[in-house]
Amino acid sequence: MRVESVDPYYLAMPEITDVGDGSQDMLLVRVQVGGAVGWGECEASPLTSLAAMVTPPSHSACRPVLEAVLGEQLDSPTDIARIARRVTERCFDLLQADHAWSGIEIALWDALGKALDKPVRALMGMGASQGAWTPYASVLFGEDAAETRQKAERIAAAGFSAAKFGWARFGSGSPDQDREQIRAARLGLGHRATLMVDAGTVFGEDVGAAAARLPALEESQVTWLEEPFSAGALDCYAQLSRLGRSVAIAGGEGSHNATQAINLMTHGRVTYIQVDTGRIGGIGPARVVALKARSLGREYVNHTFTSHLALASSLHPFADWPEGGMAEYPLELSLLARNLVPRPIELCQDGLIRLPDGPGLGIRLDIDAVRPFLREVTITVGEDPVYSTPPLLP
Amino acid sequence: MRVESVDPYYLAMPEITDVGDGSQDMLLVRVQVGGAVGWGECEASPLTSLAAMVTPPSHSACRPVLEAVLGEQLDSPTDIARIARRVTERCFDLLQADHAWSGIEIALWDALGKALDKPVRALMGMGASQGAWTPYASVLFGEDAAETRQKAERIAAAGFSAAKFGWARFGSGSPDQDREQIRAARLGLGHRATLMVDAGTVFGEDVGAAAARLPALEESQVTWLEEPFSAGALDCYAQLSRLGRSVAIAGGEGSHNATQAINLMTHGRVTYIQVDTGRIGGIGPARVVALKARSLGREYVNHTFTSHLALASSLHPFADWPEGGMAEYPLELSLLARNLVPRPIELCQDGLIRLPDGPGLGIRLDIDAVRPFLREVTITVGEDPVYSTPPLLP
Numbered sequence: 001m002r003v004e005s006v007d008p009y010y011l012a013m014p015e016i017t018d019v020g021d022g023s024q025d026m027l028l029v030r031v032q033v034g035g036a037v038g039w040g041e042c043e044a045s046p047l048t049s050l051a052a053m054v055t056p057p058s059h060s061a062c063r064p065v066l067e068a069v070l071g072e073q074l075d076s077p078t079d080i081a082r083i084a085r086r087v088t089e090r091c092f093d094l095l096q097a098d099h100a101w102s103g104i105e106i107a108l109w110d111a112l113g114k115a116l117d118k119p120v121r122a123l124m125g126m127g128a129s130q131g132a133w134t135p136y137a138s139v140l141f142g143e144d145a146a147e148t149r150q151k152a153e154r155i156a157a158a159g160f161s162a163a164k165f166g167w168a169r170f171g172s173g174s175p176d177q178d179r180e181q182i183r184a185a186r187l188g189l190g191h192r193a194t195l196m197v198d199a200g201t202v203f204g205e206d207v208g209a210a211a212a213r214l215p216a217l218e219e220s221q222v223t224w225l226e227e228p229f230s231a232g233a234l235d236c237y238a239q240l241s242r243l244g245r246s247v248a249i250a251g252g253e254g255s256h257n258a259t260q261a262i263n264l265m266t267h268g269r270v271t272y273i274q275v276d277t278g279r280i281g282g283i284g285p286a287r288v289v290a291l292k293a294r295s296l297g298r299e300y301v302n303h304t305f306t307s308h309l310a311l312a313s314s315l316h317p318f319a320d321w322p323e324g325g326m327a328e329y330p331l332e333l334s335l336l337a338r339n340l341v342p343r344p345i346e347l348c349q350d351g352l353i354r355l356p357d358g359p360g361l362g363i364r365l366d367i368d369a370v371r372p373f374l375r376e377v378t379i380t381v382g383e384d385p386v387y388s389t390p391p392l393l394p
Numbered sequence: 395m396r397v398e399s400v401d402p403y404y405l406a407m408p409e410i411t412d413v414g415d416g417s418q419d420m421l422l423v424r425v426q427v428g429g430a431v432g433w434g435e436c437e438a439s440p441l442t443s444l445a446a447m448v449t450p451p452s453h454s455a456c457r458p459v460l461e462a463v464l465g466e467q468l469d470s471p472t473d474i475a476r477i478a479r480r481v482t483e484r485c486f487d488l489l490q491a492d493h494a495w496s497g498i499e500i501a502l503w504d505a506l507g508k509a510l511d512k513p514v515r516a517l518m519g520m521g522a523s524q525g526a527w528t529p530y531a532s533v534l535f536g537e538d539a540a541e542t543r544q545k546a547e548r549i550a551a552a553g554f555s556a557a558k559f560g561w562a563r564f565g566s567g568s569p570d571q572d573r574e575q576i577r578a579a580r581l582g583l584g585h586r587a588t589l590m591v592d593a594g595t596v597f598g599e600d601v602g603a604a605a606a607r608l609p610a611l612e613e614s615q616v617t618w619l620e621e622p623f624s625a626g627a628l629d630c631y632a633q634l635s636r637l638g639r640s641v642a643i644a645g646g647e648g649s650h651n652a653t654q655a656i657n658l659m660t661h662g663r664v665t666y667i668q669v670d671t672g673r674i675g676g677i678g679p680a681r682v683v684a685l686k687a688r689s690l691g692r693e694y695v696n697h698t699f700t701s702h703l704a705l706a707s708s709l710h711p712f713a714d715w716p717e718g719g720m721a722e723y724p725l726e727l728s729l730l731a732r733n734l735v736p737r738p739i740e741l742c743q744d745g746l747i748r749l750p751d752g753p754g755l756g757i758r759l760d761i762d763a764v765r766p767f768l769r770e771v772t773i774t775v776g777e778d779p780v781y782s783t784p785p786l787l788p
Contacts, residue, residue: 048449048488058440093416230653266629376774
């Protein structure tokens, strides 16, 4: 079979608000392989990733991502890995290429599975065993402690045994203000729930500022502090990991290739490595990170910030962990993200989540339901129409 | 003063060939500050960086680069650093932002210098002392050893005492084929010249394949092997550095922030750290890397692959080294890059290069001479014209 087509679509809510909600837009990728249609989602900046796919070339190592993919042979996962190497070789001076390729890679897995009538898990050699994860509700802190507590109470009432609060003003005020927010989250969740905090890189490379929050985190039995620093600040991560005592350090969502995530474990000493398949180059490199985490005795966790298509793809790299694990479960999705997947991955009666059955990623999309969110894009360079949104077909 | 305007222009040769020549296109950035006009150049993929500048926002940490810059106060270098932090905070999920911001940052330095009638060196607190560098001619290997030798002879005849050969098929054939090419370069240059080899990441993460080239490199007294591995492969760099004996390891052009370059020195143990101001976020973060290199006893070297506007900006971070140093000097520039700078940085009679005098970066551009290379770009999203190439004013 060949990769017959790769079509990116920019979808977005009518209004994008200035909060840390990644589900407000998406670059949805549709590929066609041997007559089967597969879907993937790129995380972050749809227009920029679209440009990376279709841009005219600059030189031999800065070429459009689609050029390396279209028409390629695709009969097995080995071909996906081979195409990934082509993208790396031809696009290594094109920074955004990793983000753009990620959604394509996921769509290729989905299409290959559908063409061969097999779940992606089977293509990955995982056998029939079903992974099950403890989902943690992933939400933003409230505007104040009272709102955070209400959010936490709602999460507990919805059956979640774990939750992560993040962003908003965490880390940018005083440690005491943060303490109040963390306490509110703990009070709302109850003392038996697992609580995590996400700093969203707010401390930059300031280890002291991050360390000043450790007592409040310990006091509320927070399991991990996530992404305190910029993605590549390995020494800061390592220093805070040494200081953390009962609070583990987590990070990795900023990794745009497997090596960066592995560096964060080996040189940055994080306990929890969090990978977004929509950024790191797709399911293949995420699987490499998951296996490396296992061999190092660290915990692999998905990063998911958008739709349940992204959630499904981000669960695959560790879908054969016999003991399951923690899984990020975005709870405040936009209407766009909710419309896309009419049958989302929901909590089972035992409070765990599982991947759906079925060929490919096992996720059915409702394309008609997101059609109103399509943003028609045209890009022309000189006389050449470089991109014009194609019809959005199911 | 305020940042009054930021205008990116996509310029390119009529035909882009599939070789490792980065001067075939450019994203030129014009800024206006207090009535003064400054220019900068972004390295790599003009259309993608342009999209990163103007894209609609995705969420609070994935916003268009220009939004963080336009209208900002700019009276001193402190303001440039402050705007850089704004870009980092608002764009950290937009991967291409670092490349896009780089050209803007350089243009801001140039404009600020012109507005204050001072050289950028003076703004950087460097005083009146003039740096001087030993330029190495930076060229691609020939198609075969005979062509490489001819190139090397021409370089020696032009007065260069140092040269770097790279890319083409180096590393993708056998070690013996590479040996032949390296020998030809050495023979053509003569035994007293300084010779370097650039592998252009060809070995990926394969330390054995890179190590297999060390004997041939040692035999021809090659000073450094450049970029054997992918940018973030810290452990591979460290392993090869231990094996290198007389051959030093160099790298860093893939760094898109200061921390990554510093990691390559501390964790990757490279001896020569090579930074492109057009990728790493401009002159400010490059200066941070240069000072860190000095404190670690490593050698800072500019990476320059494009025009002499890029060369001037890339020399600034180490323009006050009393002993000078090595400087990459691209020798096979496209007509576009040559036309842009009518008075390039040329070899002085002593065989060294120096920065020109004058306010800002000291480089005068001939905008009329590159007008024929302008690629008119239009980007529309829905009803909104997101970008349309503005008039190219001097």
